[in-house]
Amino acid sequence: MTKTKSQSKTWRKVRLGEFANINPTVQIQRGKEYPFLDMADVAPLSRTTNWQKRKVFKGSGARFEENDTLFARITPCLENGKITQAQELKSPAFGSTEFYVLRGKQGISNSDFIHYLSRTFRIRKLAEGSMVGASGRQRVERAAFENIEVEVPENLETQKRIADILSAFDDKIELNNKISKNLEATAQAIFKEWFVNFKFPGHEKIKMVDSELGKIPEGWEVKKLADIVGLDKGISYKGSGLNKSGMPMINLGCFMRGGKFSYDNLKYYSGDYKPRHIAEIGDLLVSNTDITQEREIIGNPVIVEEWLGNKKYLFTHHIYILRPKSDLNKTFLYYLLRQSAFRARVIGAAAGTNILGLSKEAISSFEIIIPPAELVEKFTAMASQILEKISSIKHENQKLSALRDLLLPKLMSGEIKI
Template sequence: MYPFVDMQGVDPTSRTVDPSEFREFTGGGSRFSVGDTLMARITPCLENGKIARFRSDDAGPVGHGSTEFIVIRGREGVTDTDFAYYLTRWEEVRGYAVSQMTGTSGRQRVPTSALSHLEVPVPPLPEQRAIANILGTLDDKIELNRRMCQTLEGIARAIFQSWFVDFGPVQAKAAGAKRFRGMPQTVFDTLPAAFTDSPLGPIPTGWTVRPIGEVVDVVGGGTPSTEEPAYWEGGTHAFCTPKDMAGLTAPVLLKTERCLTDAGVARVSSGQLPPGTVLLSSRAPIGYLAIAEIPVSVNQGIIAMRCPREIPNLYVLLWAQANMDRIEANANGSTFQEISKRNFRSIPMLVPDRRCLAAFGGAVEAMYRRIVAAQKQNRSLAAIRDALLPKLVSGEIRIKDAERIVGRCA
């Protein structure tokens, strides 16, 4: 049994990919060693940037994976393996690979032999290592931020689980406790010490269960005609689709691929939604979640939740994460599953005491703001990395100049 990497495990925003599982190697598929670059060869994975280096901390130095990977490593005495990864990410290489795809529509792939015809700049080995180090410094900071965000998200989910799923503070008070770690004393003192039956089972006395459509404003959107330039050309208003949410590494929406004009926004029933709106993809697939940090319009594949002041949007976000099975159970459809706004609005939601909700919002808001700040910084770091990459490879910018730029960012 050897580490196996599935195409789904490759995140276009991450430099590395870990094994998905262990599988017996039967002789088919791709084979690679730790540090090798795995480049997707099939559409749309390559166009979406699925290129990453194999990492296997404790699973062994070799692995295998999908037949849809092209494996790239440095050639001894000619190219550095770290440099080879960034060379593969260079648009000149990736774009060339895309242009060499063959096969029927929707099943196109790059022949492995195609890359053998591409000529690329090959700086001296010391310079290759310096280029990889410069770009790697930026990726190291991006990865550090990613891990911090994952940790903060995990803490927020744990607080939600403790307070609103396991009812830890109320359970503790019912058992005679005088305080609960992490909860303000003034809030703990106002908690009930008993439970009441509800459609969701026993809940703290005084808390309620209501359809989510009665708790938050649930709205949808639509797509203005793409054949009408007046709706799109020169647009500056963010327009979100599930595709924009698919690549998020944290539940924070900062930018969208496409923008609408004023005329385009006027064609969307919900118009521009305010920052702080909670977004849920309602099809293809169900379950992407984010909080909009920008005013945004949405298409028909998104359910948007505008939260009143007394209901923290982070509570709604984490409620949706914790209740995804229930949300998906209310979906229907023959071609693909979709949850309608009508079915979504009827899903029961626990509504805790306002003081408890306010305390929860206060506990997790600072974490969320740190996540937002890290996501913004990562966008800037990635932009600098992607701008430096072609200039370093082509020799347009000198190593020392690039090192000064990176030094100001690290």
């Protein structure tokens, strides 16, 4: 876009290395514990506020502070948008060696503006184009990264106003995420109170009896998952069938640490598949593979939702679908699989050297306690309302993200004047 005469005076072309501090000095001590950010923990084009993971600093790793931006420099992490800004960070931190750290320069650039600048399609594509090295391990060289030409407002206040507009969207998205997290925690707490601690409505009148799993309420049953669900593995797809269009396909990349799930990582497949490889709205899926070695992804359940108009999905061989053999509600099963007892089974049964796998037998032989149908229905009525609210929040966030991403290049290029 051709800029107006007045606009050209307020924007200038400059090398990224002149505009931003790249890998600024951060003082941290060897042998001391600090917040740590692994590449796998970074959500694409995001702001990170969860600093529960900590490690002892042994001398290597990207060092950063509050408001710094971490920019993945290695394939395929850069192509996957592994760019995040550190927020709500109370101390210095460090992370993967495969990050570049960006920070504003005193009197020249605003750190929030730099974060959104780094998220623009142009910067990411120029960085990707400068990668060198062996296939599969290509990296952006620092000199090439610093030499990327950017066009930016000279005025710091203009930079701040642009960043504030974009930050407002992310602030709302993060607030919504916190609401969703609290709603999910509420549903899980009710499930645990009723079906693990046996403090369900009217429990005072029910006698406790012996079972294979210890004392349970009279009238409840112990069964194996195989008695109530059938398991099918997803499609072993061919890479040649992956396209920008086709059938949306839920894959291992959709399952994230902390039990989170993202439809942003869907793939699209135009190859052959069978009816058993299709999941529909309301179906229950469980991941059966993990490459993190920390067992944070394997065994995580998700209930399939409509997303961007998609109502049917393929799912890959890294995922099982659980199809109830009876009328037992999938919402009840979902919260059952979120409990610590199932997590313990998954952690103990996951096997493999570099890639962990979970067998059908490990899931199907898991023993569970089945309560009376009327109690399951009562819980499901409450939990379904919570899940609907969470789903509504996800769709609102998707719209907010889309609007933010629409404004991002226009604000960053000066097409929209601030």
